[in-house]
Amino acid sequence: MSETPIVLAYPLPAPEGLSDDEIARLYSENVGSEPWVRVNFVSSVDGAATHQGLSAGLSDGADQRVFGILRRLCDVVVVGAGTVRAEGYGAMRVDEATERARTSAGLAPHPVFAIVSASLDLDPASAIFADAPVRPIILTTELSRSTTRAALETVADVVICGRERVQPDVLVQALMERGLGRIHCEGGPHLFGDLVAASVLDELCLTVSPRLEAGVATRIASGESPIVPVGLMLAHVLVAGDTLLLRYLRG
Secondary structure, three states: OOOOOOOOOOEOOOOOOOOHHHHHHHHHOOOOOOOEEEEEEEEEOOOOOOEOOEHHHHOOHHHHHHHHHHOOOOOEEEEEHHHHHHOOOOOOOOOHHHHHHHHHOOOOOOOEEEEEOOOOOOOOOOHHHHOOOOOOEEEEOOOOOHHHHHHHOOOOEEEEOOOOOOOHHHHHHHHHHOOOOEEEEOOOHHHHHHHHHOOOOOEEEEEEEOOOOOOOOOOOOOOOOOOOOOOEEEEEEEEEOOEEEEEEEEO
């Protein structure tokens, strides 16, 4: 990787702009060896991570397009249980076009869904598990209730990744041991903050929504601060109207 990042600006998603394959190639550039931990977020210009409590309230067509394309490129999608509940996640099932793109790239048809939950406040009968094309993974702690773990083990692989909190380095290692080295995290802020503090983050994909939210919305990352702030390099900028889609790599 060169010391001076290359900044690219394209119209997106206008028909004369980039194809999905071209966008996927941009997000594949300078990806290092596994494990590779990528995080994707949307934020308002003034730093709000949500609108009326949901990140979906800040999203637009361009953000949703890249959101879907990033799922083409990973082995596993990691999401905190709070975000799963708040954003109404279903089973991790990609559309047919994404499935074809993944298989042509040598990946499994669907990414694995990995849910981070210390409390295990998850319903084993949920469509997240019942409709899953691939058996999900639940990453939890030693102190989670053994009876709840046993119930969830009937529908998912439950993996201990720490005593009181899920430790990001143990999480990454556990996924690597399952051959899931291309790790894509979709939130939420507490999980992102933990990844930053543990210094396991490689890439941030950030959509900047052209609006001012003010209010009391959270930032995209919260929790403990890293001992040393994590420096980033700007890899590219995609422009869709007044929306910016930024890709940063760890410096």
